Amino acid sequence: MAPRTVLGTCHHDCPDSCGWVATVDGDVAVKLRGNPEHPFSRGELCPKVNRFLDRVYSPERVLTPLVRTGPKGSGELRPASWDEALELTAARVHEVVARWGGEAILPWSSAGTQGLIQMSSLDRRLFARLGATRLTGSLCGATAKTGTAIALGTPLAADPADVRHARLVLLWGTNTKLTNRHLWPFVEEARAAGAEVVVIDPIRTVTADAADWFVQPLPGTDVALMLAVIHVLVRDGLVDESYVAAHTDGFDELARRAAPWTPARAADVCGIDGGDVERLARLYGTRRPTLIRTLIGAEHHEHGARFFRTLACLPSLVGDWDRQGGGLARSVGSWASTTVDDSVFDPPEAAGGAGRRSINMNHLGRALTDPDLDPPIGALFVWNGNPAVTLPNAGAVRRGLGRDDLFCAVSEQFLTDTARFADVVFPATTQLEQLDAVVAWGHPYLGWNEPAIAPRGEAVPNTELWRRLAAALGFTDPSLFEPDEALLAAALGAVDRDELRTRGFVRLTVPEHLRPDAGGRFPTPSGRIDLAGDLPPEHLPAAEGPRGDPDLRARFPLVLLTPKTHTRFLNSSYSALPGHGDREDGPHVELDPADAAARGIADGDRVRVANDRGALTLTARVGDRLRPGVVAVPFGWWGDHHGEAATANTLTNDTITDRGGGVAFADTLVEVSPLPPGGCR
Ligand SMILES: Nc1nc2c(c(=O)[nH]1)N[C@H]1C(S)=C(S)[C@@H](COP(=O)(O)OP(=O)(O)OC[C@H]3O[C@@H](n4cnc5c(=O)[nH]c(N)nc54)[C@H](O)[C@@H]3O)O[C@H]1N2
Ligand SMILES: Nc1nc2c(c(=O)[nH]1)N[C@H]1C(S)=C(S)[C@@H](COP(=O)(O)OP(=O)(O)OC[C@H]3O[C@@H](n4cnc5c(=O)[nH]c(N)nc54)[C@H](O)[C@@H]3O)O[C@H]1N2
Ligand code: SF4
Ligand SMILES: [Mo]
Numbered sequence: 110m111a112p113r114t115v116l117g118t119c120h121h122d123c124p125d126s127c128g129w130v131a132t133v134d135g136d137v138a139v140k141l142r143g144n145p146e147h148p149f150s151r152g153e154l155c156p157k158v159n160r161f162l163d164r165v166y167s168p169e170r171v172l173t174p175l176v177r178t179g180p181k182g183s184g185e186l187r188p189a190s191w192d193e194a195l196e197l198t199a200a201r202v203h204e205v206v207a208r209w210g211g212e213a214i215l216p217w218s219s220a221g222t223q224g225l226i227q228m229s230s231l232d233r234r235l236f237a238r239l240g241a242t243r244l245t246g247s248l249c250g251a252t253a254k255t256g257t258a259i260a261l262g263t264p265l266a267a268d269p270a271d272v273r274h275a276r277l278v279l280l281w282g283t284n285t286k287l288t289n290r291h292l293w294p295f296v297e298e299a300r301a302a303g304a305e306v307v308v309i310d311p312i313r314t315v316t317a318d319a320a321d322w323f324v325q326p327l328p329g330t331d332v333a334l335m336l337a338v339i340h341v342l343v344r345d346g347l348v349d350e351s352y353v354a355a356h357t358d359g360f361d362e363l364a365r366r367a368a369p370w371t372p373a374r375a376a377d378v379c380g381i382d383g384g385d386v387e388r389l390a391r392l393y394g395t396r397r398p399t400l401i402r403t404l405i406g407a408e409h410h411e412h413g414a415r416f417f418r419t420l421a422c423l424p425s426l427v428g429d430w431d432r433q434g435g436g437l438a439r440s441v442g443s444w445a446s447t448t449v450d451d452s453v454f455d456p457p458e459a460a461g462g463a464g465r466r467s468i469n470m471n472h473l474g475r476a477l478t479d480p481d482l483d484p485p486i487g488a489l490f491v492w493n494g495n496p497a498v499t500l501p502n503a504g505a506v507r508r509g510l511g512r513d514d515l516f517c518a519v520s521e522q523f524l525t526d527t528a529r530f531a532d533v534v535f536p537a538t539t540q541l542e543q544l545d546a547v548v549a550w551g552h553p554y555l556g557w558n559e560p561a562i563a564p565r566g567e568a569v570p571n572t573e574l575w576r577r578l579a580a581a582l583g584f585t586d587p588s589l590f591e592p593d594e595a596l597l598a599a600a601l602g603a604v605d606r607d608e609l610r611t612r613g614f615v616r617l618t619v620p621e622h623l624r625p626d627a628g629g630r631f632p633t634p635s636g637r638i639d640l641a642g643d644l645p646p647e648h649l650p651a652a653e654g655p656r657g658d659p660d661l662r663a664r665f666p667l668v669l670l671t672p673k674t675h676t677r678f679l680n681s682s683y684s685a686l687p688g689h690g691d692r693e694d695g696p697h698v699e700l701d702p703a704d705a706a707a708r709g710i711a712d713g714d715r716v717r718v719a720n721d722r723g724a725l726t727l728t729a730r731v732g733d734r735l736r737p738g739v740v741a742v743p744f745g746w747w748g749d750h751h752g753e754a755a756t757a758n759t760l761t762n763d764t765i766t767d768r769g770g771g772v773a774f775a776d777t778l779v780e781v782s783p784l785p786p787g788g789c790r
Pocket of ligand 3: 119120121123124125126127150154155156157158290291679
């Protein structure tokens, strides 16, 4: 039989949600390429997913259930049958429920797959049926969403691809060329038409290197910069007064707040040149349309929502929401609600949570180790995530996972750091082996994913795991056993599923020009943008920031950033896979030459990076991408391949953000000290 092609969509937690074409020979996938018809990814994948078949066919895949034989965290597990693994799990769950009640069960999941049904569907019904603790908060996106909505009344904003119509592009706290690579050609299109591209980031990233102008403020100081931009707009008569009068509330209050923020004062707080603040403000005040593009990095601060809340005011002062190519573009995930209804997966009794306890997902470590938590967490289920590596204050997560009295089940494709702590590991299929539809957060297209090959080994999609577990627990409610096709049909409502299947994608039912208002009316109570009410634009230093708590700064004078850095990793995925982690510069800490010299550290030295949460032993890289006072450790390395010392999150701050239940990874203070040559401590 001749090889056939199957259309799919990348499931990764990445804004691009690329369309793909798998070539299958017999029952083996032999080639995976970008779908050239896809309007956003336009035939290209990325250095991670170009080698996705290595992941699918990796000898390290977990292909049968595993049951723990060694100590917690040792990764010593033996293959087991599905029956044994399910019976063991059901017995432990019944025990926990009998002793402490359903709330002693905690489900923890992230966006390892963004597929509509494999990310979250039947699990909602199953864990509600068990009366389990609800997981709230967010590792990614909710702070940005909530902050934006305070100003605009909605998280909906501009289409990132409209950047091609912009005359000025501000990439503000996003590393487009690395994290959102398929948007870059649209940026280049704008540039070819004369647009200027400015990057505002505390790190001179690969995107900053490609920009026309790079502004490098200290982390967490952007609101001061925004207030100074507003100050200049007001001072120089660059505010669009008729737009402001018609569409905003609170302008006088905002102007009053911005009045003290002269460019000189902001320059001092941000650690940049006063002339640069003037220049940025004049550019913004005079180039129409300007598209401000931001994503997630800037939300990972104590005052993260305030960043987005204030940023959303800027286009409102210059009337840019009316112009295609103007405004603010962030995640477009919220536009999916026009077309897709994932509330069909909710159990009726869970509407509003039905009184069940909730725990913020970022506080997994705290919850597992809190001696006063009543009831304690007796059983933990983890899927679609690797919290031992990706959560802040990861040492606490590991201590919690190491509890002997905790029952932990993990559904995984690989034996991650988290899975190594599990009592039972269930083998999970990859996107090539499962059916789904994919909602994107970087473009307004819904993707289809037809399974290209049969599940490898005994792996199953998450939905099938929940069905099997429901049966093992003795439940019979039909809603717990709904098949995948039916789940998708319910959530996709009016979507033409034939077209979706045949083309691999459809555009959401959204207008050509995405904007937060409808005919000038914003979905706030007054119908106007709220410039200064709730969470008013105000620069507040983080306790663990460059001008934070003086005692803490005396002990830990350097701000640590831990952004995505690797072209071959997706968060912590791939870091342990041949052809990926081994082709990146290994775990290291980057320092500015001044900070290195002050500590007697040279490039290549082994150093200790430490704070009260933990310590890492890393190789120093002395370079010119950072500014004095700021250091960076790339995020994503697994501990099992590089020692626990490789996990950047051992050091990071787990303070919850001002709004949205996110977390302040990027407000972390550390000290870096040299180690004697050959020394390990
Ligand atoms: N190759 C690759 N691509 C990815 C990922 C990956 O791991 N690898 N991860 C995916 C995921 S889950 C996400 S959420 C997106 C994230 O996409 P982005 O938000 O673009 O990426 P981040 O690295 O989280 O942060 C972007 C930038 O914010 C900067 N930043 C931090 N604090 C501040 C601040 O106070 N002010 C300003 N102005 N900037 C600040 C960081 O220095 C960083 O360069 O990327 C996705 N794409
Ligand atoms: N220091 C620091 N920490 C961060 C960040 C940062 O910038 N700096 N970024 C944060 C952000 S924005 C995010 S989104 C999080 C990401 O954190 P996580 O969501 O934990 O991301 P990954 O480490 O990629 O883990 C995803 C896991 O899901 C598994 N998986 C994939 N598909 C499936 C499936 O279909 N079924 C099952 N059962 N499993 C599957 C993969 O094998 C992988 O191990 O990390 C956060 N942590
Ligand atoms: S990880 Fe992102 S860029 Fe790479 S193929 Fe998937 S969606 Fe596209
Ligand atoms: Mo993310």
